[in-house]
Amino acid sequence: MSSATIGDPVRPVQYLQAQMRWRWPEIVFWLATLLPFVLTPSYLILASQIAITALFALSLDLILGFCGIVSLGHAAYFGLGAYTAGLLSKWGWGEPLTGLMLAALTAGLFGFLTSFIIARFRHLALIMITLGIGLVLQEAANSAGWITGGFDGLQGIHTWPILGRFRFDLYGYTDYGYSLAGLFLIFLIARRLVHSPFGLALCGIRDNVERMPAIGASTHAHIQTIYTIAAIIAGIAGAMLAQTSETVSLETLGFQRSADVLVMLILGGTGRLYGGLIGAAVYMVARDQFSGLNPQYWYFWIGLLLIAVVMLLPNGILGGLSLLTRRAKAAS
Amino acid sequence: MPPVFGVLFDGVAYGMVLFLMSVGLSVTLGMMNFVNLAHCSFAMLGGFVTVTLINAFGWPFFATLPAAFIAAALASVVLERIFFRRFYNASELEQCLLTIGIVFVSIAAAAYIYGTDQQLVQLPAYLRGSIDFEGLNFAVYRLFLIAIALLITVALVVMVETTRFGAQVRAAVNNQRMARGLGINVDGLFAVTFALGSGLAGLGGALAIEIVGLDPSFALTYLIYVLIVVSVGGLGSISGSFAAAMLLGVSDVAGKYYVPAIGAFLIYLVMIVLLMWRPSGLFGRR
Amino acid sequence: MSENALATRGLNKSFGSLVVAADVELNLPQGVRYALIGPNGAGKTTLINLITGMLRPDAGRIILGDDDITALPPEQRVRLGLVRTYQINSLFPHLTALESVTLAVCERRRVAQTWWRQLTAYSQEIDEAHDILSALTLAPVCHRLTRELGYGQQRLVEIALALATRPKVLLLDEPAAGVPREESRELFAAIAGLSRDITVLFIEHDMDIVFRFATRVIVMVGGRVLLEGTPPEIAADPRVRAVYLGKARHESVS
Numbered sequence: 024m025s026s027a028t029i030g031d032p033v034r035p036v037q038y039l040q041a042q043m044r045w046r047w048p049e050i051v052f053w054l055a056t057l058l059p060f061v062l063t064p065s066y067l068i069l070a071s072q073i074a075i076t077a078l079f080a081l082s083l084d085l086i087l088g089f090c091g092i093v094s095l096g097h098a099a100y101f102g103l104g105a106y107t108a109g110l111l112s113k114w115g116w117g118e119p120l121t122g123l124m125l126a127a128l129t130a131g132l133f134g135f136l137t138s139f140i141i142a143r144f145r146h147l148a149l150i151m152i153t154l155g156i157g158l159v160l161q162e163a164a165n166s167a168g169w170i171t172g173g174f175d176g177l178q179g180i181h182t183w184p185i186l187g188r189f190r191f192d193l194y195g196y197t198d199y200g201y202s203l204a205g206l207f208l209i210f211l212i213a214r215r216l217v218h219s220p221f222g223l224a225l226c227g228i229r230d231n232v233e234r235m236p237a238i239g240a241s242t243h244a245h246i247q248t249i250y251t252i253a254a255i256i257a258g259i260a261g262a263m264l265a266q267t268s269e270t271v272s273l274e275t276l277g278f279q280r281s282a283d284v285l286v287m288l289i290l291g292g293t294g295r296l297y298g299g300l301i302g303a304a305v306y307m308v309a310r311d312q313f314s315g316l317n318p319q320y321w322y323f324w325i326g327l328l329l330i331a332v333v334m335l336l337p338n339g340i341l342g343g344l345s346l347l348t349r350r351a352k353a354a355s
Numbered sequence: 356m357p358p359v360f361g362v363l364f365d366g367v368a369y370g371m372v373l374f375l376m377s378v379g380l381s382v383t384l385g386m387m388n389f390v391n392l393a394h395c396s397f398a399m400l401g402g403f404v405t406v407t408l409i410n411a412f413g414w415p416f417f418a419t420l421p422a423a424f425i426a427a428a429l430a431s432v433v434l435e436r437i438f439f440r441r442f443y444n445a446s447e448l449e450q451c452l453l454t455i456g457i458v459f460v461s462i463a464a465a466a467y468i469y470g471t472d473q474q475l476v477q478l479p480a481y482l483r484g485s486i487d488f489e490g491l492n493f494a495v496y497r498l499f500l501i502a503i504a505l506l507i508t509v510a511l512v513v514m515v516e517t518t519r520f521g522a523q524v525r526a527a528v529n530n531q532r533m534a535r536g537l538g539i540n541v542d543g544l545f546a547v548t549f550a551l552g553s554g555l556a557g558l559g560g561a562l563a564i565e566i567v568g569l570d571p572s573f574a575l576t577y578l579i580y581v582l583i584v585v586s587v588g589g590l591g592s593i594s595g596s597f598a599a600a601m602l603l604g605v606s607d608v609a610g611k612y613y614v615p616a617i618g619a620f621l622i623y624l625v626m627i628v629l630l631m632w633r634p635s636g637l638f639g640r641r
Numbered sequence: 642m643s644e645n646a647l648a649t650r651g652l653n654k655s656f657g658s659l660v661v662a663a664d665v666e667l668n669l670p671q672g673v674r675y676a677l678i679g680p681n682g683a684g685k686t687t688l689i690n691l692i693t694g695m696l697r698p699d700a701g702r703i704i705l706g707d708d709d710i711t712a713l714p715p716e717q718r719v720r721l722g723l724v725r726t727y728q729i730n731s732l733f734p735h736l737t738a739l740e741s742v743t744l745a746v747c748e749r750r751r752v753a754q755t756w757w758r759q760l761t762a763y764s765q766e767i768d769e770a771h772d773i774l775s776a777l778t779l780a781p782v783c784h785r786l787t788r789e790l791g792y793g794q795q796r797l798v799e800i801a802l803a804l805a806t807r808p809k810v811l812l813l814d815e816p817a818a819g820v821p822r823e824e825s826r827e828l829f830a831a832i833a834g835l836s837r838d839i840t841v842l843f844i845e846h847d848m849d850i851v852f853r854f855a856t857r858v859i860v861m862v863g864g865r866v867l868l869e870g871t872p873p874e875i876a877a878d879p880r881v882r883a884v885y886l887g888k889a890r891h892e893s894v895s
Binding site: 087093095140143144146147148150151152154155156158159162163166278282285286289319320322323325326327328329330332333334337 | 384390438441442447448449451452453455456457458459460461462463464466467471571575579582583586590616617619620623624626627630631634635
């Protein structure tokens, strides 16, 4: 078995390895996430919320950017995770790490069950079904006010210190440390997944789902796996929100949240892992800056932004950047 | 007379309004595969046109209906020219995002101009009140609504089945490429159909004020119902939209009457189950 | 029955009143190269869709070797060794040629569900994919995105994908379609180089190719098998000439 053809000095495996290596912009990015601790300590609570939302956007990227599943109801798993962690705490067990695990389990189970439906449909039917699942859960949560607290949301959540030492307080150091650590660890897992044979299969599904059975792939199994994983991650993000903000309301599983995360991901650029992170950061910083604004006006500008992005920058910020760098390279 | 007839009556009236708002989207989706989530913004526009004309300009209710139709149709032509036609070959995701953006803008604009409260209109005297029949109350307005909607439905069916225009529409929905090959100007056809469908949505929005109310979130709230009607009824099918709208209207009213705790829950479940059974809709192409 | 690599019995399929397959009976012995010819609309691609499971027949059976595969889903037929290529390239535009073929190899080796190990740990699979591409002279461009390759090269990737699944029976749907003359040499070399272990059925319109590669020819018209024979027999048959009346004529070269 030849491992290299004549005149080809680099083995294909080595070439692929070079492709998957950590690039310096990535390292810069993650170092930069530490900056809020020193530069803007008064914004650590906001930074924590950004990290949580970025994690949520990352989970959507896995199914949308890497597998082509358009979901208008992904918040269902986020909210499910939030309510699980919130209820656990409300009922007396406020330990955060076990709360995360339980939330991951619940969201993952629901994701697994719904994935049987998701895997079987495409196009409009699929979009509608994802919307429907989100709406069903939202309505159910609304009706079951005796568990969820209904419109007012869950009260009485108190999160215990992590490992008995790090308390969640108004300064936000623990909040941001917690959510950033969660984001980074799960990002590492997602990055590995994307560079695995499974990641390749997902791209195959996204590029040409009809061809997949013709090379012997069982697309249903692949889709169900990634959808469950994405649901688990979304559930973890939701649980983190519940634990750090110590509130959970109906909007955590509402259509608005599903639409918002979709906007963030598109803004940043799908299928690049970092798109959701960047989109979330840009969106939430902007929203914080304009928070004095009437919510109507906010949605006016978001609507315009969405139209502009789709018309001018369909691959989002990261897509635009990579286009610029390619043009710069070609010109030089 | 048992109350179920009253429930049926109200459900049918609601279903008629849903049909008017949905039929345009169903046909344009079936013809061009363009996912226009902003469709209910046109319905909302029709509603607000009626409100403005009645409250600010003192127009009689009847006269505002054609105005609502025309305003929505015109708005759709403008949007189609400027934005939509560049996205006919784009991915579903991009179409969703573009039109969601337009929905957001329209909601914000409506809230800015009209505020967020419910809009109220005074109906003409002959449309108010109700008729007593066999122990049940039948609202005059709903009778009127059903009558108008049936008239329009019949007109639509006649147009689609007997006119040349209708035949071309059916051909284009059935097989766009073949229709082009036969020399049908599908793009022009689509523009006209789109305007017609949006106009009907505007009319539906105007008629809906009295039975479901109108506020800036209308474009999003009723989008969900319209999408349910369209996906359950089948893309490109007028009869499918009609059947689905009736089904949805009656289920919603019946659900809220008999089991109020469930609320809209039932509708979404019904939709999911129906879509799983027939992914291209009850009457859609396979 | 096991001397046949692939067989169909009484295959029938209609769309309403349009009959696309009528009592199609095939017997392909192992290792033979069969050409399937016939006018447009004769049902040739439909037959491939029926055999591979993309279309469900109204009646009939499909037998691969000793196994009745009529009820199996498409991906399972592929795993049993029944593979097809597409008349119009159906590839993965945003994957490189190497990635595409590696994916097919990974699927075959059932490792495509592992998400916790890096792709680069699977050097056997990557090397196998690279070998397949090298044999098709695609090694220099294997790291280019599929959509950036020339049409002829993409056609070769189409074949590479099929070969990566280690087929026992290979169905080629007009392999040379759309490939300009200058680029078709590698393609024909690839077809000629197919191992004798693989049974090949290819749809073709170009009689030169049929004469070059096929040992037997099947003629289909209107969903039915008209006749079967060696290329010279088919070319000399008056019924075949009548069917192709108006098309470019190829006199048999004896």
